[in-house]
Amino acid sequence: MAKQKQDEGQAPKLTINDIARMAGVSKKTVSRVINRSPLLNQDTRDKVEAIIRDTGYVPNPQARALALGRNFLIGLVYDNPNAQMILSMQKGILEALHGTEFELVIRPVDRGSNLVMDDIKSFVTRQRLFGVVILPPMSENDALARMLDEEGCRYVRMGSAVLDDAEHMVASNDREAVADAVRHLIAQGHRRIGLIAGPHGFRSAQERREGFELALREAGISLPRSLIADGQYTFESGLSASESLLDLSPRPTAIFASNDEMAAGVLYAARLRDIAVPEQLSIIGFDDTPVTTRVWPPLTTVRWPIVAMGRAAALKLIGTAIGEGSEVNEPSMFSSTLIRRGSVAPPATS
Amino acid sequence: MAKQKQDEGQAPKLTINDIARMAGVSKKTVSRVINRSPLLNQDTRDKVEAIIRDTGYVPNPQARALALGRNFLIGLVYDNPNAQMILSMQKGILEALHGTEFELVIRPVDRGSNLVMDDIKSFVTRQRLFGVVILPPMSENDALARMLDEEGCRYVRMGSAVLDDAEHMVASNDREAVADAVRHLIAQGHRRIGLIAGPHGFRSAQERREGFELALREAGISLPRSLIADGQYTFESGLSASESLLDLSPRPTAIFASNDEMAAGVLYAARLRDIAVPEQLSIIGFDDTPVTTRVWPPLTTVRWPIVAMGRAAALKLIGTAIGEGSEVNEPSMFSSTLIRRGSVAPPATS
DNA sequence: GCCATGTATGACACCGGTGTCCAACTGGAC
DNA sequence: GTCCAGTTGGACACCGGTGTCATACATGGC
Numbered sequence: 128m129a130k131q132k133q134d135e136g137q138a139p140k141l142t143i144n145d146i147a148r149m150a151g152v153s154k155k156t157v158s159r160v161i162n163r164s165p166l167l168n169q170d171t172r173d174k175v176e177a178i179i180r181d182t183g184y185v186p187n188p189q190a191r192a193l194a195l196g197r198n199f200l201i202g203l204v205y206d207n208p209n210a211q212m213i214l215s216m217q218k219g220i221l222e223a224l225h226g227t228e229f230e231l232v233i234r235p236v237d238r239g240s241n242l243v244m245d246d247i248k249s250f251v252t253r254q255r256l257f258g259v260v261i262l263p264p265m266s267e268n269d270a271l272a273r274m275l276d277e278e279g280c281r282y283v284r285m286g287s288a289v290l291d292d293a294e295h296m297v298a299s300n301d302r303e304a305v306a307d308a309v310r311h312l313i314a315q316g317h318r319r320i321g322l323i324a325g326p327h328g329f330r331s332a333q334e335r336r337e338g339f340e341l342a343l344r345e346a347g348i349s350l351p352r353s354l355i356a357d358g359q360y361t362f363e364s365g366l367s368a369s370e371s372l373l374d375l376s377p378r379p380t381a382i383f384a385s386n387d388e389m390a391a392g393v394l395y396a397a398r399l400r401d402i403a404v405p406e407q408l409s410i411i412g413f414d415d416t417p418v419t420t421r422v423w424p425p426l427t428t429v430r431w432p433i434v435a436m437g438r439a440a441a442l443k444l445i446g447t448a449i450g451e452g453s454e455v456n457e458p459s460m461f462s463s464t465l466i467r468r469g470s471v472a473p474p475a476t477s
Numbered sequence: 478m479a480k481q482k483q484d485e486g487q488a489p490k491l492t493i494n495d496i497a498r499m500a501g502v503s504k505k506t507v508s509r510v511i512n513r514s515p516l517l518n519q520d521t522r523d524k525v526e527a528i529i530r531d532t533g534y535v536p537n538p539q540a541r542a543l544a545l546g547r548n549f550l551i552g553l554v555y556d557n558p559n560a561q562m563i564l565s566m567q568k569g570i571l572e573a574l575h576g577t578e579f580e581l582v583i584r585p586v587d588r589g590s591n592l593v594m595d596d597i598k599s600f601v602t603r604q605r606l607f608g609v610v611i612l613p614p615m616s617e618n619d620a621l622a623r624m625l626d627e628e629g630c631r632y633v634r635m636g637s638a639v640l641d642d643a644e645h646m647v648a649s650n651d652r653e654a655v656a657d658a659v660r661h662l663i664a665q666g667h668r669r670i671g672l673i674a675g676p677h678g679f680r681s682a683q684e685r686r687e688g689f690e691l692a693l694r695e696a697g698i699s700l701p702r703s704l705i706a707d708g709q710y711t712f713e714s715g716l717s718a719s720e721s722l723l724d725l726s727p728r729p730t731a732i733f734a735s736n737d738e739m740a741a742g743v744l745y746a747a748r749l750r751d752i753a754v755p756e757q758l759s760i761i762g763f764d765d766t767p768v769t770t771r772v773w774p775p776l777t778t779v780r781w782p783i784v785a786m787g788r789a790a791a792l793k794l795i796g797t798a799i800g801e802g803s804e805v806n807e808p809s810m811f812s813s814t815l816i817r818r819g820s821v822a823p824p825a826t827s
Numbered sequence: 828g829c830c831a832t833g834t835a836t837g838a839c840a841c842c843g844g845t846g847t848c849c850a851a852c853t854g855g856a857c
Numbered sequence: 858g859t860c861c862a863g864t865t866g867g868a869c870a871c872c873g874g875t876g877t878c879a880t881a882c883a884t885g886g887c
Contacts, residue, residue, distance in 0.1 A: 252535050492873055
């Protein structure tokens with residue numbers, strides 16, 4: 128009988144009542160089995176579980192959500208030019224969600240629009256999301272965090288620096304990572320090092336810039352304003368920003384680009400001017416996206432543990448729900464690694 | 478009063494009963510307003526709508542889903558190495574979903590695992606998804622389609638060729654697109670053209686290969702087996718597959734790689750051997766991913782309208798739900814364009 | 828002035844789960 | 858044999874919406 132029902136396929140979904148009838152118990156008892164209530168006879172439990180298994184019964188999540196007053200949907204909000212990063216983040220989050228009853232709902236937004244706030248708000252309230260993960264640069268928006276607080280929606284913000292609320296934050300230490308990268312250039316003998324900064328208003332851009340300046344200051348190297356060019360985190364912006372740097376005389380012997388896309392732009396610009404990399408120009412990027420190994424020479428870059436951070440963010444979010452009293456203690460701060468490839472060499476002895 | 482409730486923020490969500498009480502009507506009437514029932518007095522409608530607007534009331538989607546017997550969740554199933562493609566697809570789908578009450582839930586799977594089927598099945602049944610969009614190569618799995626049929630779950634498959642069920646399909650004509658690309662090479666004077674094929678078992682790989690062979694046959698060019706190398710759609714596989722091609726003597730003057738990642742691999746291999754591109758070797762890829770413009774020279778490639786296809790897939794899926802009787806007639810077949818960049822030139826006169 | 832007709836609204840059951848609370852049953856102590 | 862405590866199971870209301878059907882009222886034809 129049970130078998131038969133199952134094979135019918137098409138839509139006549141089993142309900143908790145069907146299971147109860149088959150097992151000869153009340154629906155509440157079935158509910159107890161599903162929810163692993165401790166006060167239940169083992170025999171009863173086994174019997175019901177067997178039937179559930181045989182029939183392939185799956186509790187209706189909508190009904191469950193309605194009765195429980197909360198659902199099992201995690202939102203992912205992003206507004207980001209970097210496809211690889213978003214996908215890696217999704218990967219990390221989904222890894223953490225795997226095996227739980229949570230699902231991931233995604234929502235790209237347009238930071239530029241003045242409707243962003245309303246957009247996210249309706250996203251969160253309409254589906255009554257359990258919580259959201261917010262990717263940079265949206266995550267740097269404090270007004271957004273306040274709004275989510277007001278809405279009573281859990282959230283975790285991904286970022287590039289320790290912000291005030293560690294509770295809601297998973298961050299990488301970009302400043303230190305960049306400082307390390309630049310120290311590497313200095314150790315190779317570079318003294319005239321250019322920076323292609325990220326867009327104004329991006330926390331990550333600021334952090335990376337500060338790391339850059341920090342390393343130079345440590346080494347007692349002065350930093351003329353002309354060695355800093357503004358970029359937008361895009362390939363094209365990196366390409367055009369590097370023009371002004373490569374026009375300088377004397378030319379910088381190395382350039383740190385605040386992300387890989389822009390670093391690829393620098394490399395491209397160098398190629399256009401027949402500047403040999405790394406012999407005449409060293410380049411370091413940031414992110415360790417695949418493009419770094421597709422170009423020639425492969426780019427030295429900074430890798431941050433994006434998948435692990437996504438996982439941590441998700442665990443932070445759902446930890447409060449499944450953690451049985453035990454404090455969920457996911458790290459909030461992650462550090463990065465310099466990945467040495469072929470775009471760095473000692474400066475040419477001129 | 479209403480205002481007060483709203484400002485409380487935190488969780489004390491309004492229900493349809495609250496609205497009904499405030500408006501002095503029954504909950505059913507409020508429900509009619511929400512669902513735009515035509516049989517309603519305009520005055521009543523206005524009154525209720527005003528209250529809904531003032532209070533910021535949002536119907537509980539879980540309750541709605543429960544009562545209606547269907548929800549508003551679209552699933553996206555993928556198992557794919559190409560991040561850019563997945564993200565573009567997400568973009569297209571979300572564009573179509575924007576403004577509707579549907580949300581997108583994503584689920585990457587592992588095609589290799591023998592649990593894929595169960596995984597997808599539980600994904601679909603657990604949340605009782607309204608429908609799913611399946612990306613290649615998973616979409617080529619007919620057993621999966623059968624399973625979804627049995628489960629009574631709507632689906633749309635993205636693909637690279639017209640499959641049998643146009644109803645459930647959104648496809649690009651890869652064969653013709655590749656034939657065009659290869660005709661371009663032939664028109665430039667190339668006669669020894671190598672192919673880096675995609676993985677066995679991928680429909681797209683087969684289609685692209687057939688397009689390749691078609692163009693050569695048309696031109697009366699013979700195709701020795703040695704000019705075909707097998708790849709896996711990855712950069713590394715493109716790199717190693719091109720080795721055998723570049724070792725040939727005489728060497729092919731052009732190579733068509735079945736996707737951009739592998740084309741980038743060919744370019745990299747050429748660089749390692751000091752083979753000038755495009756002077757000594759022309760390269761064409763497929764997909765038009767960003768990497769094509771990051772490398773030097775930028776790669777000539779085939780662009781397919783992936784965002785538009787994602788949009789079409791989503792519309793196909795939800796069209797049946799919102800289309801008022803009118804047949805939803807999204808195109809099922811999309812064609813591609815050859816994008817000419819810098820990696821193709823006439824063969825060197827030897 | 829009556830009934831047939833149609834329109835606007837409401838009462839009530841229902842979707843499929845969960846929480847509360849009480850009844851029934853069990854075993855042990857007296 | 859009776860009573861009590863502790864365990865197990867079920868009746869019922871409820872979550873927040875929607876569908877069905879009945880009712881109240883306005884309108885038009887005779």
